[in-house]
Amino acid sequence: MTASIRYLDARSALGLSLDECVDNLLGGHKPWRWLDFPNLQEPLQLPYFALPESADADATRIYSHLQDMTGKAIAAQDLDSAQRARTGLFIGSSSYDVGVSEANYFLALEQQAQETGAADPLPMGIVGYGKMAERLRREFQLSPHCYSYSTACTSSANALLYAQRLLAAGLIDNALVIGVEFFNQTTLLGFHSLGLISPSQRLAPFAADRDGLVLGEACALVMLGRADESAPVQLELCGGAIATDNHSLTAAIADGSSLATVIAAALAETGVTASAIKGVKAHGTASLMNDEAEAAAIKHVFPESLPAVFALKQFCGHTLGASGALELALAAGCLLRNRLPSNPGHQFDPALGVALNIQAGAAPDGHYLFNCFAFGGNNNALVLRKTSRTEALQ
Amino acid sequence: MKLISHYSLHHSFARDQAELPDLRALIAPWVPQRIRRIDRYIELCVAGGLNCVAGRQLPENTGVYLATRAGAVSTPAEVMEGIFAQQDTPMPLHFVNTLGNTAGFYLTQLLHTKGNTVVVAQEQLSFEAALLHAWLDLQQGRIHTALVGGFDEAALPLAQHARRLGVDAQDEIAEGSHWLLLSTETTNTAAITLGNPVYFADVEEVLEWLREQDVQHLQCAFNPTAEEQAQLTNVVGEVQVCTQTGISQGAFSGGSLIELCARVEQFGKSGIHLARNFSHGDAGSYCALRVDLSQ
Numbered sequence: 001m002t003a004s005i006r007y008l009d010a011r012s013a014l015g016l017s018l019d020e021c022v023d024n025l026l027g028g029h030k031p032w033r034w035l036d037f038p039n040l041q042e043p044l045q046l047p048y049f050a051l052p053e054s055a056d057a058d059a060t061r062i063y064s065h066l067q068d069m070t071g072k073a074i075a076a077q078d079l080d081s082a083q084r085a086r087t088g089l090f091i092g093s094s095s096y097d098v099g100v101s102e103a104n105y106f107l108a109l110e111q112q113a114q115e116t117g118a119a120d121p122l123p124m125g126i127v128g129y130g131k132m133a134e135r136l137r138r139e140f141q142l143s144p145h146c147y148s149y150s151t152a153c154t155s156s157a158n159a160l161l162y163a164q165r166l167l168a169a170g171l172i173d174n175a176l177v178i179g180v181e182f183f184n185q186t187t188l189l190g191f192h193s194l195g196l197i198s199p200s201q202r203l204a205p206f207a208a209d210r211d212g213l214v215l216g217e218a219c220a221l222v223m224l225g226r227a228d229e230s231a232p233v234q235l236e237l238c239g240g241a242i243a244t245d246n247h248s249l250t251a252a253i254a255d256g257s258s259l260a261t262v263i264a265a266a267l268a269e270t271g272v273t274a275s276a277i278k279g280v281k282a283h284g285t286a287s288l289m290n291d292e293a294e295a296a297a298i299k300h301v302f303p304e305s306l307p308a309v310f311a312l313k314q315f316c317g318h319t320l321g322a323s324g325a326l327e328l329a330l331a332a333g334c335l336l337r338n339r340l341p342s343n344p345g346h347q348f349d350p351a352l353g354v355a356l357n358i359q360a361g362a363a364p365d366g367h368y369l370f371n372c373f374a375f376g377g378n379n380n381a382l383v384l385r386k387t388s389r390t391e392a393l394q
Numbered sequence: 395m396k397l398i399s400h401y402s403l404h405h406s407f408a409r410d411q412a413e414l415p416d417l418r419a420l421i422a423p424w425v426p427q428r429i430r431r432i433d434r435y436i437e438l439c440v441a442g443g444l445n446c447v448a449g450r451q452l453p454e455n456t457g458v459y460l461a462t463r464a465g466a467v468s469t470p471a472e473v474m475e476g477i478f479a480q481q482d483t484p485m486p487l488h489f490v491n492t493l494g495n496t497a498g499f500y501l502t503q504l505l506h507t508k509g510n511t512v513v514v515a516q517e518q519l520s521f522e523a524a525l526l527h528a529w530l531d532l533q534q535g536r537i538h539t540a541l542v543g544g545f546d547e548a549a550l551p552l553a554q555h556a557r558r559l560g561v562d563a564q565d566e567i568a569e570g571s572h573w574l575l576l577s578t579e580t581t582n583t584a585a586i587t588l589g590n591p592v593y594f595a596d597v598e599e600v601l602e603w604l605r606e607q608d609v610q611h612l613q614c615a616f617n618p619t620a621e622e623q624a625q626l627t628n629v630v631g632e633v634q635v636c637t638q639t640g641i642s643q644g645a646f647s648g649g650s651l652i653e654l655c656a657r658v659e660q661f662g663k664s665g666i667h668l669a670r671n672f673s674h675g676d677a678g679s680y681c682a683l684r685v686d687l688s689q
Contacts (some may be wrong), residue, residue, distance in 0.1 A: 123471040134673075378499075
């Protein structure tokens, strides 16, 4: 059973609403900025896709964004108490509120240095992946089906998939799926240590001169439920698959075989043939190894000709655990406008053999593939279907 | 869901304890060579998973469902100290060990599984959340074998960890790793079977469901209030509380379920596993499932 997309919201460097994000995405904006780390022994400056609000804003803004976003979704769908009690909540993040732990620890260290506060600063003071979801569930009186996923970059993609599976099993009637990733130093400096941040700040997926990624922060919400027959364009999450590649902690097998396996499993699960796929939202991190493996996988799954392939991280950054929900929301926002996302200026790399869609055009009805891959070898592929009402009535 | 195997590891520590028991002896029978660069959180996952599987050859598409309440703690705390107290950038592998997914990577690599792996949390119902995800995939025929594990670490120093958990001053600090290997394959031998996890918004819903179960024994993975105890006893007759301490501190309610499975196997009578998600000032939510001995 497919799950209809009933409502979308997104907050990213592109803007603080889905419309604003989609406007700027289709306009080709890439609003990254520099972040300074002056306190390190070796001071650093790193590029980052921060929300338009200040990146120095209070770390607890993660809580207010989630509360506001959830409240708006429930109000927009006019869910009464009985409907809320049948609405599951699924959150995916790779860092949850670690930024709040960092801020508290930093403050306690400063107070200790000034002898004005805590005697024993506590690193990683807030624990519990499920705390934020449980708080939202209680506040909005949602279903006890309330899950938090932590599988690095696939976290919210996995949340989407299991939301669809719980809906299909009839355990819930609606699902609020949230991907969230907010600025924290652990993550940004960790990626810097791994040598994955683009020195050129370009984040150029599948390009010959790609040199890494730029991280970003975001939260996005996808509400799934029964179809709204009156909507001019229907978007449905048909299903997908998760598979494990334990070749390496930080890279997929370069020949793409493990990524091709999860894509093939997603197609098999949804009963969709490769030839029926109209477009592919690539994971496209612009790291040397991800793009090599993903390009090989795409060519393996589509051996004759590739559907339109597009990548979104160059507009919003790699938002890690939020990327599954955010990139689905952004792409869906484009599809609802009958627009296919594009990567203007993409420089084709013959060694990879995947040319990104460079011209914004109409988005045909049909199936779309969404790739999302993670550290630790957790890979996810989802299949989405777009149906215009005029076609549905024929 | 037929229970093939189970394994439970549970430790409780006084908060002034300076060292934790070595887990390598639990891993060594299955992996003779030392696994490098893994922290205690990953060791708990690997030790629990390997001892539950106990050398069985699993199908490659076995689903692996990992539950944790807190995720990795000691390594992220160390990384945070490095950044803010020592003004240093993290070591690459230290950073990778902060991620929720890394423990599963090591375990699936050792078990040679390549199927669906997921890490899920739901506060005090985290183990039940993983079990529900496994049940969904087993019941819908995506897989025939599932490995479900719940684990959380006690990070040193334990006095600091007690502050993180917000536990009472007199309480010990717990760590654990609790595992089930499940299958939908049928055999001719008697076996423990687990029903589907059922979620409830309040105790009234639990009682209504219990009245339909025709089961006289219930095991709580939590300390019920006097009112809960009375209500539950009134419906099922016999209510037992898990013997392990600190169950609510992590994804440890699987330990209670495993105790119940052993009792059902011993006495041949069906039972109910009941877990509760509770915070002060809130009625909480519950999850229950049947445990039966099938012939």
